[in-house]
Amino acid sequence: QVQLVESGGGLVKPGGSLRLSCAASGFTFSDYYMSWIRQAPGKGLEWVSYISSSGSTIYYADSVKGRFTISRDNAKNSLYLQMNSLRAEDTAVYYCARDIGGDHAAFDIWGQGTMVTVSS
Amino acid sequence: EIVMTQSPATLSVSPGERATLSCRASQSVSSNLAWYQQKPGQAPRLLIYGASTRATGIPARFSGSGSGTEFTLTISSLQSEDFAVYYCQQYNNWLRLMYTFGQGTKLEIK
Numbered sequence: 001q002v003q004l005v006e007s008g009g010g011l012v013k014p015g016g017s018l019r020l021s022c023a024a025s026g027f028t029f030s031d032y033y034m035s036w037i038r039q040a041p042g043k044g045l046e047w048v049s050y051i052s053s054s055g056s057t058i059y060y061a062d063s064v065k066g067r068f069t070i071s072r073d074n075a076k077n078s079l080y081l082q083m084n085s086l087r088a089e090d091t092a093v094y095y096c097a098r099d100i101g102g103d104h105a106a107f108d109i110w111g112q113g114t115m116v117t118v119s120s
Numbered sequence: 121e122i123v124m125t126q127s128p129a130t131l132s133v134s135p136g137e138r139a140t141l142s143c144r145a146s147q148s149v150s151s152n153l154a155w156y157q158q159k160p161g162q163a164p165r166l167l168i169y170g171a172s173t174r175a176t177g178i179p180a181r182f183s184g185s186g187s188g189t190e191f192t193l194t195i196s197s198l199q200s201e202d203f204a205v206y207y208c209q210q211y212n213n214w215l216r217l218m219y220t221f222g223q224g225t226k227l228e229i230k
Contacts, residue, residue, distance in 0.1 A: 047219040059217050105211035106154035106172055110163035
């Protein structure tokens with residue numbers, strides 16, 4: 001079935017780095033735009049980053065610009081988020097999500113999320 | 121940045137009754153509005169996109185309306201599984217430059 005599975009979360013000290021992965025299955029990954037979205041404990045949803053289907057177009061939320069890097073490997077059906085210079089406020093569950101495409105930038109498939117905790 | 125404001129923060133409704141959730145945008149987003157349902161410990165689930173189009177597999181009791189800056193999600197007859205947090209999300213910029221979510225409405229059993 002159509003599925004996204006995140007991995008790579010964990011506990012990291014402020015200033016540290018972490019790389020998240022998202023494995024896609026059940027659909028043609030290379031056809032879809034993808035995003036990372038996060039949710040701090042007990043809080044709402046915050047979009048983090050977007051990558052086009054080919055990887056040629058990338059956008060970031062201002063809160064992570066210059067610190068996070070999104071990438072994808074269509075041959076491996078995988079999405080990545082390299083997170084550097086991590087701060088306490090980056091603590092959240094990180095979801096990868098599939099964009100339904102076309103004129104509607106809504107997210108129809110989500111992974112189960114991976115928890116990132118930034119603490120000394 | 122477009123700010124999305126949802127109201128009320130918490131809505132208490134009895135099973136079988138109708139629930140109406142509101143979402144307001146700080147500037148026009150046309151019909152570029154989605155609604156999600158999130159249950160504790162789960163990822164969000166897409167309900168509505170394009171302000172009024174139900175996503176695949178979403179029951180007909182969920183309906184969306186509105187355009188511009190005012191939007192509504194209506195659940196016509198609440199089932200036990202509908203009690204959850206609901207988020208709206210704008211995607212006014214088709215270039216995918218920015219997406220913003222509302223702060224959520226918790227729908228609880230009265």
